[in-house]
Amino acid sequence: MKKRQFKMKPSFAYFFLAPWIIGFLAFTAFPLVYSFYLSFHQVSLTTEGIRTSFVSLENFQYAFTVDGVFIGYLTVFFRELLLSVPIIIVFSLIIALLLNQKIRFRGLFRTIFFLPVIIASGPVLKELQDMGVTTIPSIEEVFIYNLASRNADQFLSGILLYVLDNIIMILWYSGVQILIFLAALQKIDRQIYEAAMIDGASTWEIFWKVTLPSIFPMIVVNTIYTIVAYSIFSLNPIIEHIKIQMFELETGFGYASALSWIYFVIIALILVLVFVIMNSQSKRRYA
């Protein structure tokens, strides 16, 4: 009876949700539709207001043909995303696994690993990049020396060099992910481990057969989080390009809208792809 009464007034839910619904319509849905509309127009700001003239797909054609840098930025972005996201996920999982052991100073280590989330704004990272502090010089020298002497193939060494050059940037992106993994690891029932150990499973087997499947949903969450955070970070050249085009007289708001929509669709496609692949993987392996 009590329970039913509490649930009896679903209309009140809309009262609580009203601010969000209004906000969504005004600040998200309307801008989405409007920028989609603008992307097919040439937009100019006059003293009487905004003037738009329909140009059909011209903005989109311009992006892929005339605008030389946009496609370049997109490819670089895509390559870096492909490299960085798996590294960030693996790194943060390893660190979370280490922190999940019975160790002293766990709090101190967590504080250190989370610190970048607090201070890593665009301008701060820019300063650090300019000073060349985003890599550890001595490590890099050793690796370059090794690579040169071994004459490793171009593709692999390219990847390695990128990773080494940006090792601190990559690590600095993983603060939130470490904590999410750590929280998930601590929720795994200790009894499952004990049962596995009694059955004679080794630590290695337990990791692949117990730990990994239990935190798999968090791997998906972290991957999506990483992709989103990476794509909207203020040092990303694509979003900088969109900003520049906004205030460029020749191209303006219409073209910038088209660029932002192309970018949005690409990110959405990547996310859907990642989600579908990871989901089917988990079903095949762990179902």
Add this chain to the structure above:
Amino acid sequence: MNHSMVKRGKNANIKLKRWLVGVKGNDGILIRTLIYSLLIGIGFVYIYPVIFMASFSFKSLEDLLNPLVNWIPSTLYMENFKQAYQVLNFFPTLLETLYVTILPALAQTAVAAFVGYGFARFTFRLKNFLFILVMMTFIIPPQVTLIPRYLVYSELNLLGNIQAFLLPATFGQGLNSAIFILIFYQFFRAIPKALEEAALLDGAGHLRIFFTIAIPMAVPAIIISFLFSFVWYWNETYLAAIFFGDQLTTLPLELQKFAASYQKMFPAGMDESASKLNEGIRLAGTVLSILPLLLVYFITQKWFVEGVDRSGITGE
């Protein structure tokens, strides 16, 4: 018991193995050393830039040029900080930064609590649909909504005004609002309804229950949301630069144009030795711009680090 030599040897072997590798695979001395050295190594890589910043910001020009001075400056040279302080216009900028971060963070937290409560405590027809919609807003890049928002704000004369940040935050469309709604949703779902049901039977209204029962219980979630919101608004420079123009500024924005401001304030050529922007001064500026955040972090770090645990993002 049979104490043959073979068995004794075996025992010693097992003991040694236990001591090195451990029984359960994680308390042996070898594994422990490995774990600690990995943690310390990675930890060092993490804070290397911070140590670098701190060390170089105290270096005078002589120290910077002297290859023998590596990590520890020969004297605590404060001139860098004095100049950076002037260039950033530190104190007024700090006040402005607090103004444009604290207010949106408060608004965002308040509305997230409200909306999260609505999702957690009621069952209604469109619940799943709306909840998915909330989560979807997380993946929409701000660039897509930026241009229409900019046009509307310029029509309404809201550019260069804190409203450009405050209005969307008040209606649950601020920075990462979806995450905060999720935090409150998970939080309210995890606490039992009994108290609220009793109050409802006693004739209290939903709104009163929310303010007198739910909110006092949600203090941890409120603190976590506010802190994260604060830090994210503080570090946001892309939207801030576009919406605020020259009217409002923040420490990260001032840091972004540090070199330009420096040239304006200390024009080169007047006094060659003193008025050259060097690494020390730039890093002093960087240190100053993150100092307030560091202070907040060291006071409240428990909330940040445990926040992710408690927020229930990882599910029940």
